[in-house]
Amino acid sequence: xxxxxxxxxxxxxxxxxxxxxxxxxxxxxxxxxxxxxxxxxxxxxxxxxxxxxxxxxxxxxxxxxxxxxxxxxxxxxxxxxxxxxxxxxxxxxxxxxxxxxxxxxxxxxxxxxxxxxxxxxxxxxxxxxxxxxxxxxxxxxxxxxxxxxxxxxxxxxxxxxxxxxxxxxxxxxxxxxxxxxxxxxxxxxxxxxxxxxxxxxxxxxxxxxxxxxxxxxxxxxxxxxxxxxxxxxxxxxxxxxxxxxxxxxxxxxxxxxxxxxxxxxxxxxxxxxxxxxxxxxxxxxxxxxxxxxxxxxxxxxxxxxxxxxxxxxxxxxxxxxxxxxxxxxxx
Numbered sequence: 001x002x003x004x005x006x007x008x009x010x011x012x013x014x015x016x017x018x019x020x021x022x023x024x025x026x027x028x029x030x031x032x033x034x035x036x037x038x039x040x041x042x043x044x045x046x047x048x049x050x051x052x053x054x055x056x057x058x059x060x061x062x063x064x065x066x067x068x069x070x071x072x073x074x075x076x077x078x079x080x081x082x083x084x085x086x087x088x089x090x091x092x093x094x095x096x097x098x099x100x101x102x103x104x105x106x107x108x109x110x111x112x113x114x115x116x117x118x119x120x121x122x123x124x125x126x127x128x129x130x131x132x133x134x135x136x137x138x139x140x141x142x143x144x145x146x147x148x149x150x151x152x153x154x155x156x157x158x159x160x161x162x163x164x165x166x167x168x169x170x171x172x173x174x175x176x177x178x179x180x181x182x183x184x185x186x187x188x189x190x191x192x193x194x195x196x197x198x199x200x201x202x203x204x205x206x207x208x209x210x211x212x213x214x215x216x217x218x219x220x221x222x223x224x225x226x227x228x229x230x231x232x233x234x235x236x237x238x239x240x241x242x243x244x245x246x247x248x249x250x251x252x253x254x255x256x257x258x259x260x261x262x263x264x265x266x267x268x269x270x271x272x273x274x275x276x277x278x279x280x281x282x283x284x285x286x287x288x289x290x291x292x293x294x295x296x297x298x299x300x301x302x303x304x305x306x307x308x309x310x311x312x313x314x315x316x317x318x319x320x321x322x323x324x325x326x327x328x329x330x331x
Contacts, residue, residue: 001059003266003300011255012060014048016076017068018260022097023133024121026161026194043262045079047280049086051258054290056088058297060256064093065113068260071100077107084112095119095157099136101143105150115153117184118144121164123171131164148179155182155240160200169205170212176237184227184240189268202243206230209239226252250303256296264293266300 001009019036020028028034043051052063063083070076084092093115094108101118108116118140122128125137147154158165158172169185176183188199209232210216219229219238226249227240241247257265262277274296279289 001294001297003298005251005300005302007251007253007300008059009254009256009297009300010059011062011064012052012055012258013064013066013255014052014258015066015068015260016048016070016073016079017042019072020067020069020097021072021099021134022069022136024131025133025164026131026159026188026197027192037261041261041277043258043260043277045075045082047262047277048079048258049082050280051262051276051289052083052089053086054286054293056086058290058294059088061088061090062093063089063091064095066095069097069099070094071096071104077104077111080108080113081111091115093117093153096143097132097136098140098143100139102139102146105143105147109150109152113152115155116147117155117157118147119157119159120144120172121158121161122168123175124168127165127168148181153182154180155184157184157186159186159188160205161188161197162200163197166200169200170208173209173232173239176232176239177235179236181237182229182240183237184242186242187245189244191268199245201246202228202241203246206239206241244304248303253300256300264296266296267304269304270301272296272299272301 003009065076065080067073073079080092083089091114092112094113095117096119098118098120101116105116120128120140121131125135128137128140129135144154144156156172156175158169160169173183175181185200185202185205187201188194188197206216213235214233216230216232216239219231221229226244227242228247229238229240231238243249257268258276259265262275262280264274264276266272274292276289276292279292
């Protein structure tokens with residue numbers, strides 16, 4: 001499936017829950033009365049499977065399960081297995097904070113998960129807790145070690161925020177030194193509480209890595225998304241960067257998002273969406289749903305305007321900008 005700018009859209013990120021067992025300061029405000037979606041407002045397993053059949057029919061071949069924290073959803077491995085049986089689905093991956101990973105990774109691998117991304121913003125226990133709000137560092141490390149036992153790709157995702165973890169960046173990079181693990185550094189997106197923090201940049205951090213470890217070589221191999229990878233001399237794994245701000249990659253964007261409450265979002269920044277759950281529960285036919293999805297994907301915006309439009313309600317063409325927090329949209 002191509003959008004109006006000729007980009008091939010083949011990658012779907014599905015948020016299976018808006019709940020999380022961490023309270024990372026840049027993602028989920030630490031309020032006492034956080035409100036999460038009632039169970040009946042979440043897409044059911046049957047609804048997700050039905051939508052995935054439609055997505056696969058129009059060319060979506062790669063699916064990422066996210067949240068919130070996706071491992072909080074009961075029966076996730078069974079849902080993954082069912083989606084993996086859909087013709088056209090070639091790859092299924094998972095992004096998790098790792099807290100519950102140790103006990104679930106075996107079943108997820110058996111169900112078809114081929115790669116797992118573990119969110120980790122600090123390499124020391126005390127620093128981790130100050131960012132995540134809860135002391136689950138040991139559980140995350142246990143999940144990380146367990147995942148490495150399986151023949152799958154294991155990645156660490158670190159969000160770059162100067163005020164929170166600048167002193168941790170090189171320590172986190174070293175997770176790729178002695179193990180075949182990809183450590184990816186993600187620039188902070190100015191969404192929700194993330195607007196309060198200053199992101200580090202790819203060029204700056206790459207220079208620090210070169211200064212400490214020596215020469216690096218850019219890799220030609222790419223993954224499902226926009227990450228650029230580098231091989232560092234003496235490292236078994238790789239260092240990756242996802243730099244939506246300093247190295248804008250909108251012209252190669254291949255993804256769409258499905259929120260936990262059934263909203264299809266073609267672009268992270270914009271409010272434009274299709275309420276697929278409502279359409280499903282109104283009894284719309286497969287043909288009608290397909291037409292809505294195809295139209296939404298075709299109209300995917302050309303690019304984000306985060307640098308220019310942070311404080312505005314709409315862009316210069318009148319497109320409304322998203323005001324939800326990242327935790328409400330899905331990772």
